[in-house]
Amino acid sequence: METHTAQASAHPNIAFIKYWGNRNDALRIPANDSLSMTLGGLTTTTNVTFDAELASDEFLLDGKEPGAAARERVAAHLDLMRLETGETRFARVESMNSFPAGAGIASSASAFAALTIAAASAADVQFDPRTLSRLARRGSGSAARSILGGYVQLHAADEDEFSYAESIAPREHWRLIDLIAVVDRTHKQTGSTRGHQTASSSPLQTARVADAGRRLEACRTAITARDFAHLAHVAEQDSNMMHAVMLTSSPPLLYWAPASLSVMRRVNELRQDGLDVFYSVDAGPNVHCLCTPDAAREVLSALGQVPGVAEILHAETGAPPTCT
Numbered sequence: 001m002e003t004h005t006a007q008a009s010a011h012p013n014i015a016f017i018k019y020w021g022n023r024n025d026a027l028r029i030p031a032n033d034s035l036s037m038t039l040g041g042l043t044t045t046t047n048v049t050f051d052a053e054l055a056s057d058e059f060l061l062d063g064k065e066p067g068a069a070a071r072e073r074v075a076a077h078l079d080l081m082r083l084e085t086g087e088t089r090f091a092r093v094e095s096m097n098s099f100p101a102g103a104g105i106a107s108s109a110s111a112f113a114a115l116t117i118a119a120a121s122a123a124d125v126q127f128d129p130r131t132l133s134r135l136a137r138r139g140s141g142s143a144a145r146s147i148l149g150g151y152v153q154l155h156a157a158d159e160d161e162f163s164y165a166e167s168i169a170p171r172e173h174w175r176l177i178d179l180i181a182v183v184d185r186t187h188k189q190t191g192s193t194r195g196h197q198t199a200s201s202s203p204l205q206t207a208r209v210a211d212a213g214r215r216l217e218a219c220r221t222a223i224t225a226r227d228f229a230h231l232a233h234v235a236e237q238d239s240n241m242m243h244a245v246m247l248t249s250s251p252p253l254l255y256w257a258p259a260s261l262s263v264m265r266r267v268n269e270l271r272q273d274g275l276d277v278f279y280s281v282d283a284g285p286n287v288h289c290l291c292t293p294d295a296a297r298e299v300l301s302a303l304g305q306v307p308g309v310a311e312i313l314h315a316e317t318g319a320p321p322t323c324t
């Protein structure tokens, strides 16, 4: 049987309206709809080759063999891709991140988006974006959104079939910059897979999910109108609500480092001074600072002066994945 290597590149994304907690953990069906911007400038590139000579799946990440947990997660996703494509051979997978490994920037979204697209292509099966998104979601919930570029909404649903992402505006609609203030490079203690499982133990989770539809509509409207002030307000509120749930879960999850808080405060001061910038924080201590291109230079220099900021990564509204 003929073998060919497929290569796919995908970007991570930052959710302005986040999901936290799953309706179904095994299928990674999220508790609420979410809305993100794809992050061009940060890229995961993955090669997949199905090969009859292999006795098991092989996986290299940035040239090295990763730990057992990462290998098992990739093998489980390859099992799903084999089931969906009819492919029976094991695969050789090589994945490279363009952004510094261990900088604490979530790479599971770009990783599983690239893996899903490359595996489908290597198996010679063409799926529509909706199917690719649904399959990527099974590898990592947020990967469903990285199947598309620009601004993207991931639908929550009761069934697997209806939980997939769709574009709400292409990259060209509005160029925003994400300056990621890296305050801690160590690996987070509680990953999101475990975190999602504790979300419902917080008494605030019901209120967060109940209000998510309103926040999502406010966010969509602000993006459609390129209304930065309203986007800033609702995205910061959404990030704070997720962290309020995390803080009040059992066991509690406190992802912020002291410097995370310093960056958030500085961002709020800068906005009060008239700069177009807001923050958003995922399941880790690093702070995404979203701004307009006009504000970027001043925001960058202000962030560089906040004590505890080790590095600032630059991303911006990005394109959909590519595959060769």
Ligand code: DP6
Pocket (backbone or CB within 6 Å): 014, 015, 017, 018, 019, 020, 028, 034, 106, 108, 139, 140, 141, 142, 143, 192, 193, 194, 196, 282, 283
């Ligand atoms: C806080 O996609 O990382 O970034 O399915 O366990 O990989 P897994 O979860 P993941 O969860 C994303 C959580 C978040 C919010 C968001 O991106 O919506």
